[in-house]
Amino acid sequence: MYPTHRSDDERLDALFRAYRTACPDRDPSTNFMPELWQRIEARQTFTFSFRRMANAFVTAGLALTVMLGVYMALPQKSSYYPVSYLQALADTNSPETPDIVGPVGLDFTDPGR
Amino acid sequence: MLVDFEVIKRAQGGDALAFNEIVLAYRKRILGTITRLIARQEDVEDVAQEVFLRLYFSLDQLRTAEVFEPWLYRLTVNAAYDYLRKQRRRQEYRMSDLSEQQVLMADAAAGGKVEHDEQQQKKVREAVDSLLGSVSEADRILLMLKEVEGLSLKELEKIYKVNENALKVRLFRARQRVLRAFGASGKQEVTG
Numbered sequence: 001m002y003p004t005h006r007s008d009d010e011r012l013d014a015l016f017r018a019y020r021t022a023c024p025d026r027d028p029s030t031n032f033m034p035e036l037w038q039r040i041e042a043r044q045t046f047t048f049s050f051r052r053m054a055n056a057f058v059t060a061g062l063a064l065t066v067m068l069g070v071y072m073a074l075p076q077k078s079s080y081y082p083v084s085y086l087q088a089l090a091d092t093n094s095p096e097t098p099d100i101v102g103p104v105g106l107d108f109t110d111p112g113r
Numbered sequence: 114m115l116v117d118f119e120v121i122k123r124a125q126g127g128d129a130l131a132f133n134e135i136v137l138a139y140r141k142r143i144l145g146t147i148t149r150l151i152a153r154q155e156d157v158e159d160v161a162q163e164v165f166l167r168l169y170f171s172l173d174q175l176r177t178a179e180v181f182e183p184w185l186y187r188l189t190v191n192a193a194y195d196y197l198r199k200q201r202r203r204q205e206y207r208m209s210d211l212s213e214q215q216v217l218m219a220d221a222a223a224g225g226k227v228e229h230d231e232q233q234q235k236k237v238r239e240a241v242d243s244l245l246g247s248v249s250e251a252d253r254i255l256l257m258l259k260e261v262e263g264l265s266l267k268e269l270e271k272i273y274k275v276n277e278n279a280l281k282v283r284l285f286r287a288r289q290r291v292l293r294a295f296g297a298s299g300k301q302e303v304t305g
Contacts, residue, residue, distance in 0.1 A: 008292050008295055008296050009292065011295070012288075012291065012292060012295055013260070015237065015240065015241060015244075015295075016241065016260040016261050018234075018237045019149070019237050019238060019241040019261055020149075020261050020262075020263075021234070022233075022234035022235075022237045022238050023145065023148050023149045023238060023261075024145060025141045025142055025144065025145030026141065026144050026145055026148055026157075027141060027144075028140050028141070028144055028158060028161070029158060032140065032158055032161075032162070033133070033136065033137075035158075035162060036136065036162045036165055036166065039162055039166050040166060040169050043166060043170065
């Protein structure tokens with residue numbers, strides 16, 4: 001401490017001591033304990049509800065994950081061809097397959113004549 | 114310690130009666146500390162209940178008996194600090210008010226001896242609250258714990274979980290600020 005502040009230091013200490021005397025420990029009101037327990041119970045209820053909600057979300061999330069896993073694991077018809085495009089084209093236009101893309105010749109003569 | 118560690122252990126196990134015992138043992142002291150920390154009488158019980166509420170829900174984290182009281186103080190300081198942050202009390206304690214209050218105090222000291230006791234205490238409270246308005250809320254609480262509550266540096270170390278030297282520096286600076294404000298306010302005799 002600075003020597004010049006010595007007297008102020010002492011005054012301040014005296015002020016703090018006086019403050020301690022002026023603000024003694026105090027007794028609580030009669031509602032203190034009931035209100036405290038009300039608050040504890042309210043917080044417990046909130047925590048319990050929140051925990052239950054969180055558990056429900058976690059359970060739902062897990063169920064969804066399992067369902068998606070099963071769905072993905074099942075063999076299914078897929079538009080995906082495991083062959084090349086050319087191979088697929090060749091299979092589609094095999095010699096046995098009529099060419100439906102070419103010009104169609106129309107015969108207007110009466111076959112009965 | 115005002116209660117046995119056995120009682121705390123029972124409270125940790127969910128024994129409501131044991132927790133009640135802890136509250137009954139400490140509530141008066143905690144109320145007194147909060148009264149001195151927040152300076153707003155009507156909210157003291159509310160903050161004290163918040164302290165015990167936090168204690169109830171964190172009691173299972175306590176491992177050893179010797180840290181119980183510093184820990185309770187820590188909860189008290191945090192609750193008071195949260196309250197002050199919400200209230201922004203510092204705005205109400207402007208230094209411009211200080212001289213006037215201390216002038217009033219001097220007037221009270223010059224007046225009748227009998228009736229001024231209660232008035233004098235009120236003035237002392239107001240003067241200290243105003244003086245501590247010259248430092249931050251954190252330093253205000255630190256100074257209050259050291260100078261008014263009479264906690265040792267070792268105890269403060271446990272509460273704040275910082276080393277003693279850092280606390281000393283912080284306390285010294287805070288006290289210097291308060292001293293400057295005290296000096297600037299006219300150095301009126303406060304304690305009579």
